Amino acid sequence: MTPTGFLSQLLQLVIALLLAPLLLGWVNQCRGWLQNKSAPPLLLPYRTIRKLFHKDAVIAENASPIFRTMPYIIFGAMALAAAIVPSLATDLPFAQAADAIALVGLFALARVFIALAAMDIGTAFGSMGARREMFVGFLAEPALLMVLFTASLISGSTSLPTIVDTLAHREIAIYPSLAFAGVAFTMVSLAENARIPIDNPATHLELTMIHEAMILEYSARHLALIEWASALKLFNYSCIGLALFLPFGIAQGSDDWLAILGATPVLVAKLAVGGFALALIETFSAKVRIFRAPEFLGTAFLLAVLGMLVNLLLGS
Amino acid sequence: MAHTIAGLPLWAQLINLLAAVLLLLAFAMLAQRRVLSLINLFAAQGLALACSTAIVAFATAQPHLYWSAGLTLVLKVALLPWLLHHLIRKLDVRWDVEGLINIPTTMLIGIVLVVFSFNLAVPISQLANTVTRSTLGIATASVMLSFLMMITRRKAIPQVIGFLSMENGLFFAATSATYGMPMVVELGIALDVLVGMLILGVFFFQIREQFDSLDLKHLEKLKEESHL
């Protein structure tokens, strides 16, 4: 682990932490525009987080330490994921600590903790949210893994940097399998990030909420961390998607940290487009009933498997 | 048997004769219904065995086979039959022996077994360099016949006699076909037979004490139950 490598690693992490709420704000703003509402300001998420940090935390009397440490843990898990995902540079020191499969495991870890914390107080909403969250995760994870397998079949590796290297620096080829995988990945990301059509981040409607139901009991700095972690999660998923399907402009190697700074505008541009697409999807679709989720995610799974089959059939 | 009898020395002819006697006695035991006659037949078989062992000892000049012959004489002609007679008197079990299969069928099976044994022994006999090699087939046959007898008998004592007569056949194979095993082994075998017999004697009393009979049908309790 060279000092420059470490520095680059740190740089990517800091950029990810800073950019994440921006992406969330951008998506919300786009959605506002598309739906003909007065759009919330771009920097609203930063202000929300800052405001929450200043407040006094209110915690239920029967909360256990799990409840209080959970925000930090999921924040830590998401930060680590942000360090691993090759959003700006490929050959970062931490990248080898977890390949794509381990990364899915990392997300699952965060999910388990958030579900545990939701059930910790013992309220009806928390439990309901937890059970729904696990339900969605249970359906989404196989599909996500299938997507990753499809991508890794092309490069013969489950390590994200290797995948990116292979895809970005080979002669340009059209992989039909990646088209299937891309659609599937988008669907999974929507589900995992509590977006429409599986969940609606903007409401607290009792019967439909999933993510919000789990964090009802949180306030102040804890809630701030959770919000930030959610934004990071969205950022991570977007970066995985970009790395898999639009792997251009990512700096190669970790020695030159200036290259990382150079890669940042490219990333921001790609994220802007991606965020807009996300808002577009959310505008044109409607929230489905929770028991429609299997159909939605089943389709994603099917597409991913199809992509894999296509890949096996046509060769890469 | 592929070779002619006339070309053999007298002692070898004698052994062949005794072998035939042994086989005949085995058949007789298979057919015998009365337990006392069975013991007498067993004693006669022992005598034939002792004689043949002595003849082999004489012919091949192996002194340890005299020991073996003497041991057989004492053990199988005198001691064991006496023990069995004593047991029968003490236990008062003079009844006739009932077989599980009727005698003619048993005899038929016996004939088949003898043919099979001879057939089995032919290729081996031809390899041997002892003149009395053909006796191996007879020994095999008498072992098989004794086995059959053990299967078909219902009472404990005839079964044991079958067991002992099987040992006779084995001894015969050891002494006649191979001119005797090493002495250590023979002593060990004799000791085992004797001890086994004593244990059996003790056993008979206990079985009788527990079941009031020596009929083996009382000894059929330990089995898999037919219902689960």
Add this chain to the structure above:
Amino acid sequence: MLIGSTLGGHGGSWLLLAPINPDRASYSPIIVLLVIFAVVALTIQVVHRQYHGRKRLGPAWDCGYPLQTARMQDTAEGFGQPIRQVFEAFFHVERVLPSPFDATPEYRMKVEDHFWRWLYLPVVRSTEAVARLIGLIQQGRISVYLTYSFFTLLALLFFIR
């Protein structure tokens, strides 16, 4: 050869769990653990320094629903309910639901998977049948046992002849 080589023996450091080589797939539990711990510790420090660590304890909010008893806790059955409902087609479910007017409401459910009925039960039954058949050989009579031995011998002798 008997025990097999350990994982991570392929060029990587002991930190790394790489079955084939780090370019193909890798996982380092120690780094993952340490980094998460570091970030958690750092975040706690920073948050508490930068802002404050004030907190108040109060009753659970629960969307303003005040009554809570231990009986309202989620059960394992409730927790698995969505998954069960989705996969209902794959199971054999018998459910008795109470109506709102029952004086003594009763809820009972029995979930059996089809594998149990169509795969395991036949296996169990056939195993039992085979066991019953094989049990017949152990039927207690010594002559029969001797016959087994006898025929084994004869068959083998016949076989080698």
Add this chain to the structure above:
Amino acid sequence: MLFVLGLPIAGALVLAAIGHRTQAAAVNVAVCFATLLAAALLTVRVISEGPMLVLDRLFFVDSFNVFLVALTAFVGFTTAIFSSPYMRIEHEHGRLTAGRLRLYHSMFQLFNFTMLLALLTNNMGILWVAMEAATLTTVLLVSLYRTPASLEAAWKYFILCGVGIAQALFGTILLYFAAEKLLGAGGGALLWTELNGVKNQLEPTVLSLAFVFLLVGYGTKVGLVPLHNWLPDAHAEGPTPVSAVLSGLLLNVALYAVVRCKVLVDGSLNTSFAKGLMMGFGLLSVVVAAFLLSRQKDIKRLFAYSSIEHMGIITFAFGMGGPIANFAGLLHMTVHSLTKSAIFFAVGHAAQKTGTQLMDDIRGLITTRPAIGWGLILGTLAILGMPPFGVFASEFLILTTAIHDQPWATPLLLLALGVAFAAVFSKVQPMVFGETTAKRLPYRPAMAPVFVHLAIVLMLGLWIPPVLADWYRQAAKLIG
């Protein structure tokens, strides 16, 4: 080496003289301990000096039998420890008179002697004599209670094994018949080392015939199906220490005899004749025993059938041959013997304390007697081949070799192992964890042997000492 053999026989005489007194059990343990020490010394000598022949080649030690000698002495010792309180309680309950106790102790030593003799002798004839003597001593041990059932079991044991062993004698005679031409008449022609030297020249026809008789003969003692019928009865009706040594030692030694014969036959025939026979018998035993397991009600019968199953596995392994399968077979012999005797110790205590051997009547051992409960459940898991116990390692090796060498046999083996697992576990689990109304029982069981055995089995599953592994490897090469 002579101490190894001399001590048990001296012990037998001493115990026959003083057997009914209270210190007899202690003397029994002491003699076993001395035997173990002698065996350990012998082992050390073999480690430092390699294989040896003594007393005019009458006895010999090589890598194949040295660990079996150590194992036999060890299991004999632990069984003596176990039997000391066990038999005392049986005596106090009035199931045994003082005279029987004397008989038990002296026969136990005599049995130990015959086992060691069978292992150490170089002479196939003496091997036979030792096996026969082992039968006779154990017949007395099995019928120790003099109940109708135990008499019946002993009678069947005696007759079936007597007949079997007679066939083994016939096989030995045939062996001599074949060897005498090459080695000359007299003692030399039955010495295994000599036979092994000339095995290529032995007459194949005679040897194949001899092997059939030897296999059927010693196979009866091993408990190979369909010659096994005496085994469950004898195990179930004898006193528990006897069941432990029957399963732990006698079966092993009988199998040892079969394998010694197989080496000669393989050398002579150069075909897969012996291999095929042993695999066939082994597989048949495994399958039949596995299915019979599910029908058992008596706990000792259950584990007796489990012994048949495991002997089948070992026979199959030796039948397959090759360095790995033989290695696994030897390892399995060791761990099975240790585990099974440990189980019988636990079962013995359980049955003694609850006063029944019926599994339906034994419940909740974990609450009434935690040590016994744990011993039984751990032993059961070990014998069923759960990792990390040694049985898993050996079964794993056997199965993988089978997949490679004899793919057709693997499904049968797996089926049998699965059925056996289901049968045994479903019966033992409620015995250990089931609901019970019984109160905690007052006796202190002698559980040290159980846990020592299981600890060794566990160790062998995780790490085989290099010396032992080396022996296994050498012996595996010897067996071929």
